[in-house]
Amino acid sequence: MNCKMFVSLIDDFVDSTLAPTDRQRMEEHLRTCNSCRMELEGLKSLLAHSAELSENPERDLWPQIEAGIKASDVPQIASTEQTGSVFCVRTFRLIWRLAAVAILGTMILLAAAYFRNHSSEPVSRAAEGLTDLAGTSRNPNPGGSPDKQGVRQYLESRQSETMASRPVVPAGNYAEACQCAPSEQISGLIDKGFIVDESLPGLRSRAVASEQLYTLAVENADDFFLHKASLEKDELIPLPAASAAVTALYHSKVAQRPKDPVWTYLYASSLFGKDTPEMIQLMRQLAADHPKFPWPNLILARVYGLLGYQDESKARLYLQAFMKLCPESPEPLRLLVSFGDSSFLSDTVRRMRSNLATSSDLQSLLLYRHLWYLEDMRGATGEQFSKTQQRIREDLKRLESFEPGARGQLAATIRSGYRQIDDVDTFAKLFEKDTSWSGRWGAARLKLQEWNKENPVPPPDAPAEKQTNYWENRLRISDSLIGKMPEDPYLWRIKLESLAALKNHPQSEFLEAASNVLALERNGAEPVELGTSNLLILASLCAKQGVLLDQIPALIREGYATAERRRTENSIDLSQNPQWVALMSRFNLWLEANDAWHSLVDAYLRLGKPERAGGALDSIEAELKEFKTLLSQAQANASPDEGVIIELQRKSMTEKLAKLEEKCAAARASVRKTARD
Amino acid sequence: MITPLRLMRKTDDTEEELVLQAKAGSHAAFEELYRMHSGHVYGICMRILTDRSKAEEVTQKIFIHAWMKLQSFRGESRFSSWLYRLSVNMILDQLKLVGSKNDADLRKKRTELTGTLSFEPSDDIRLDLKDAIDSLPRQARIIFLMHDVAGYTHEEIAEAMNLSPGTCKAQLSRARRILREVLKP
Numbered sequence: 001m002n003c004k005m006f007v008s009l010i011d012d013f014v015d016s017t018l019a020p021t022d023r024q025r026m027e028e029h030l031r032t033c034n035s036c037r038m039e040l041e042g043l044k045s046l047l048a049h050s051a052e053l054s055e056n057p058e059r060d061l062w063p064q065i066e067a068g069i070k071a072s073d074v075p076q077i078a079s080t081e082q083t084g085s086v087f088c089v090r091t092f093r094l095i096w097r098l099a100a101v102a103i104l105g106t107m108i109l110l111a112a113a114y115f116r117n118h119s120s121e122p123v124s125r126a127a128e129g130l131t132d133l134a135g136t137s138r139n140p141n142p143g144g145s146p147d148k149q150g151v152r153q154y155l156e157s158r159q160s161e162t163m164a165s166r167p168v169v170p171a172g173n174y175a176e177a178c179q180c181a182p183s184e185q186i187s188g189l190i191d192k193g194f195i196v197d198e199s200l201p202g203l204r205s206r207a208v209a210s211e212q213l214y215t216l217a218v219e220n221a222d223d224f225f226l227h228k229a230s231l232e233k234d235e236l237i238p239l240p241a242a243s244a245a246v247t248a249l250y251h252s253k254v255a256q257r258p259k260d261p262v263w264t265y266l267y268a269s270s271l272f273g274k275d276t277p278e279m280i281q282l283m284r285q286l287a288a289d290h291p292k293f294p295w296p297n298l299i300l301a302r303v304y305g306l307l308g309y310q311d312e313s314k315a316r317l318y319l320q321a322f323m324k325l326c327p328e329s330p331e332p333l334r335l336l337v338s339f340g341d342s343s344f345l346s347d348t349v350r351r352m353r354s355n356l357a358t359s360s361d362l363q364s365l366l367l368y369r370h371l372w373y374l375e376d377m378r379g380a381t382g383e384q385f386s387k388t389q390q391r392i393r394e395d396l397k398r399l400e401s402f403e404p405g406a407r408g409q410l411a412a413t414i415r416s417g418y419r420q421i422d423d424v425d426t427f428a429k430l431f432e433k434d435t436s437w438s439g440r441w442g443a444a445r446l447k448l449q450e451w452n453k454e455n456p457v458p459p460p461d462a463p464a465e466k467q468t469n470y471w472e473n474r475l476r477i478s479d480s481l482i483g484k485m486p487e488d489p490y491l492w493r494i495k496l497e498s499l500a501a502l503k504n505h506p507q508s509e510f511l512e513a514a515s516n517v518l519a520l521e522r523n524g525a526e527p528v529e530l531g532t533s534n535l536l537i538l539a540s541l542c543a544k545q546g547v548l549l550d551q552i553p554a555l556i557r558e559g560y561a562t563a564e565r566r567r568t569e570n571s572i573d574l575s576q577n578p579q580w581v582a583l584m585s586r587f588n589l590w591l592e593a594n595d596a597w598h599s600l601v602d603a604y605l606r607l608g609k610p611e612r613a614g615g616a617l618d619s620i621e622a623e624l625k626e627f628k629t630l631l632s633q634a635q636a637n638a639s640p641d642e643g644v645i646i647e648l649q650r651k652s653m654t655e656k657l658a659k660l661e662e663k664c665a666a667a668r669a670s671v672r673k674t675a676r677d
Numbered sequence: 678m679i680t681p682l683r684l685m686r687k688t689d690d691t692e693e694e695l696v697l698q699a700k701a702g703s704h705a706a707f708e709e710l711y712r713m714h715s716g717h718v719y720g721i722c723m724r725i726l727t728d729r730s731k732a733e734e735v736t737q738k739i740f741i742h743a744w745m746k747l748q749s750f751r752g753e754s755r756f757s758s759w760l761y762r763l764s765v766n767m768i769l770d771q772l773k774l775v776g777s778k779n780d781a782d783l784r785k786k787r788t789e790l791t792g793t794l795s796f797e798p799s800d801d802i803r804l805d806l807k808d809a810i811d812s813l814p815r816q817a818r819i820i821f822l823m824h825d826v827a828g829y830t831h832e833e834i835a836e837a838m839n840l841s842p843g844t845c846k847a848q849l850s851r852a853r854r855i856l857r858e859v860l861k862p
Contacts, residue, residue: 011850042857044833049806050825054716055723061737062711066704288704 001029006036014043066288070317107266173224177262178292180326181361182225189216190229191362194409201437201487201525214246224262227294229363231269245272261290269299270587273572276303287321297322298331305338312340323348331356333370349374362410368395369413372420389421412438441488444481448494451477471501489520489534500541510545514538521562535559536592545598546607552600553616560593580646583634587627587653594620594660601667610675617671620664628657696756700747707747711740714757718764724810724822735771739764760825769819769837809856816840817852824849833834 006029012018015025019553030037136427174519182190195212217223231246250267257263268282280303286296297318304315316339333352339345356364372392396417399410401507411434418427441523455473458466475498482491492513499510517538525534536559542548548555572578597620603620604613631653638650688811692713698706718739722732743760750759819838823829824845831849835842 011797011853039857043853046806046853046856047825050810050821055720055807056716057719057733057736059733061715061719061740062708064737065711065740065744066708068737069704069744092834201692288708291704293704413736 001025003029003033003036006030007039008034010036010040010043013040014047029393069652070288131411141278154416173222174260174262174290174293177224177265177295179225180294180329181364184361185224186225187266187361188218189220189223189226189361192216192559193226193229194362199437201441205437224266227266228269231266247274261286265293265295268296272299273302273574276309276573279303280309287318293330294322294323294325297325298335301332302335302338303574305335306574308578310338312338315339316341319348323351328358330359330364330367333374336370336374345374354526357412360402362402365399366413368399369416369420371395372417376420392417392421408436440485444488444491447481448477468502468504471498474498475502487520488527489517489525492517492520493534493537496538496541500545507547508547511547514542514548533559533563533589533592535562536589536596540596540599542591543596543603546603549600549603549607552596553619556593556596558601559596560589563589577646579637580634580649583630584649590623590627591656594623598663598667601671603669605674608674610671613667613674617664617667620660620667624657624660624664631657657660684741689737692756693752693852696747696750696752699744700750707740707744710756710760714760715740717757718760720807721761721764721822722768724826725819726771727763727811731771735768739767742767748803758828762829765823765827766837806856813852813855817848817855820845820848821852821856 006026009018009022009026057414083421143457186555193216210230213226217226217230220226250263250270253263264282265286268279271279283296283300286293287300301315301319301322303309304311323332330352334344334346337347356367356371375388396414399414402410415430417428431439431446455470458470475495478491478494478498485491496513499513517534521534535555539552539555539559543552568635597616600616601613695706695709699710715736719732719736722735726732726735743763813821820834823834831842831845835845
């Protein structure tokens with residue numbers, strides 16, 4: 001063999017496709033030919049390097065691939081949107097979402113009020129129980145914001161570990177957590193955990209229920225469903241203030257067992273509203289790593305239905321993934337309101353109705369109110385409307401067969417059913433029978449609502465007699481309601497407003513009501529309106545009445561500071577633009593404070609004390625200036641796609657500030673004039 | 678035949694186990710497989726498509742397609758071989774879609790590279806090799822990558838590219854010769 005022949009066969013040689021005799025001849029040639037040996041080495045080197053052609057892309061492509069494979073996992077539903085009802089459903093959705101945000105905000109405030117004053121100790125007790133069981137330190141980081149080391153560890157270990165170190169069956173009670181519903185025994189315990197002292201105010205009773213569920217969870221080998229129930233309550237949204245210590249505990253569990261899906265799920269759940277992006281990341285990881293674990297899918301479907309994270313296609317994918325794993329579960333009812341695709345919605349609602357028909361555990365029966373709302377919200381008319389009403393009546397009969405009493409959660413659900421079908425009489429009668437805090441509170445509000453409807457506020461130019469009659473009647477209804485519900489500062493506030501308007505009652509009566517509002521507020525009464533403060537309104541009323549003037553600046557500052565603290569301590573990150581929401585809520589509070597300051601200026605002017613009035617005006621001007629700066633900063637940082645609602649709110653805020661500036665200038669002129677006179 | 682793919686792989690056992698888990702629906706296991714092979718798949722995409730964003734896009738499509746087709750992988754060959762074959766098929770499909778514009782770009786790039794290579798030889802043989810492969814005539818380049826990188830036989834390449842096996846073999850020989858010349862110290 002010569003070199004030319006060798007080179008012509010060299011490819012077959014390295015590819016091992018030569019006949020044995022040819023190969024032998026080539027090998028013989030190699031022994032004697034340096035040049036061909038180098039040629040062969042060169043080719044082998046080329047092939048070896050070809051094998052190392054690996055080149056990493058500049059960015060991680062996995063997130064897109066993961067999204068793609070997830071999409072391929074869940075079959076797509078053909079979209080056959082019925083355009084006829086789209087507008088109606090969407091309008092309801094928008095209203096509902098706005099309402100939901102407001103309700104959520106109120107809930108958080110209510111929770112804050114309670115937890116600030118009552119909950120740290122019992123929650124800590126429950127938390128200690130959890131820690132003791134695990135044999136870990138007694139104080140992982142209670143009340144504080146836990147560092148995320150454990151979670152990072154979880155994610156990193158998940159990325160770097162090989163299959164050899166990956167447990168085939170995850171540790172803990174994972175098998176139970178993969179079930180679609182708790183066992184009958186655990187279900188009974190969950191119901192038991194929700195039964196609390198009914199004399200407690202609404203939010204406090206919810207918190208006590210949460211504590212009881214924790215205790216039950218610990219007593220029952222850290223049962224997953226008990227832990228889950230204690231975190232979720234009604235809306236799959238844990239109350240942030242409630243879970244600070246608990247978050248720290250779940251976090252310590254994850255740090256101990258970074259791969260455990262159950263503790264990771266509970267830890268992530270407790271971050272809902274506090275660190276929602278982190279929660280989403282953890283839940284997505286869980287959903288990807290543990291395809292048989294249904295619950296991360298449900299919570300992801302929930303969060304993708306909320307304003308700040310709204311993405312209906314993602315919500316639907318995760319919801320479908322959940323329904324694939326748990327076809328008989330009625331749980332999706334909690335979040336269906338976020339969906340706008342009417343054909344998907346009506347199919348799923350129908351399916352949920354049949355799921356509910358076979359359920360008889362309390363927690364499932366409570367879901368009926370979601371079903372009724374969803375069926376009713378499509379705004380059906382005529383025959384369809386009567387059918388819906390009839391169906392709800394049948395459901396109510398079924399529920400009443402489970403609940404002969406008038407108190408408790410199921411009773412509240414039954415009441416909401418009567419409300420849904422506009423049977424106001426039955427609704428009111430049921431409220432009257434309910435002697436729990438919630439029942440009495442609801443009955444009082446209902447009475448007040450009816451009274452307001454029948455007694456419209458007389459116009460400012462109405463005759464004095466008409467005005468007096470109105471306020472006398474209002475004073476009577478407030479007294480009557482206070483008799484039934486003395487612990488509600490709102491009812492005392494109505495009494496105060498009436499007394500302030502009447503002027504012919506002894507001042508002692510006003511002072512007694514004022515001190516009751518103050519005592520109830522300082523004792524941590526449940527605030528019932530978002531962005532309002534009973535203390536600020538009290539300050540304003542006292543100034544108008546001309547009493548306790550020296551104490552009013554301190555009262556304004558206390559009211560403002562308390563409400564501000566409550567807001568910042570419990571701010572949630574579920575809105576599209578949390579900074580703007582925070583500014584709006586601060587502004588609304590400040591409007592009340594501003595009103596109180598102006599009442600004080602007027603009072604001092606009436607009393608001929610212009611220096612004091614000037615002092616109060618200084619406070620107003622300083623705050624006005626601060627808000628103008630904040631507003632212009634917000635305007636400068638506004639994103640072009642922030643939406644029409646924020647745009648309108650900003651416009652309204654600008655107009656209000658301009659009016660307040662005018663009012664302030666007029667008051668300043670009056671102060672100067674009084675001083676001159 | 679030299680099997681360069683073997684050099685890229687972790688232990689067979691690990692890969693087999695990951696494939697089993699992924700077939701059972703584990704995204705995590707499939708992510709591990711992605712981490713093991715993405716560099717190589719992306720490398721092939723880059724060499725054939727010579728465009729970073731296109732290569733990223735096709736790499737994503739390959740892995741999504743691999744996930745969807747995973748049930749059809751019966752374990753008779755190594756997963757890596759199966760994946761690389763699937764990759765080359767998808768890249769070829771992509772080339773059909775891209776058509777002549779890409780060819781013109783490649784020609785331009787090839788001219789630039791040839792100039793660079795002759796005047797500024799790099800010390801890094803792997804970088805040179807990538808550039809050298811990019812500078813190959815299109816058909817020779819694809820055949821080289823399919824045969825020596827993705828492990829296709831001449832018959833398979835011939836069928837995929839509508840050529841005779843002899844032409845295929847000749848083109849591979851030509852590609853190897855050019856590359857050896859370019860890479861000679």
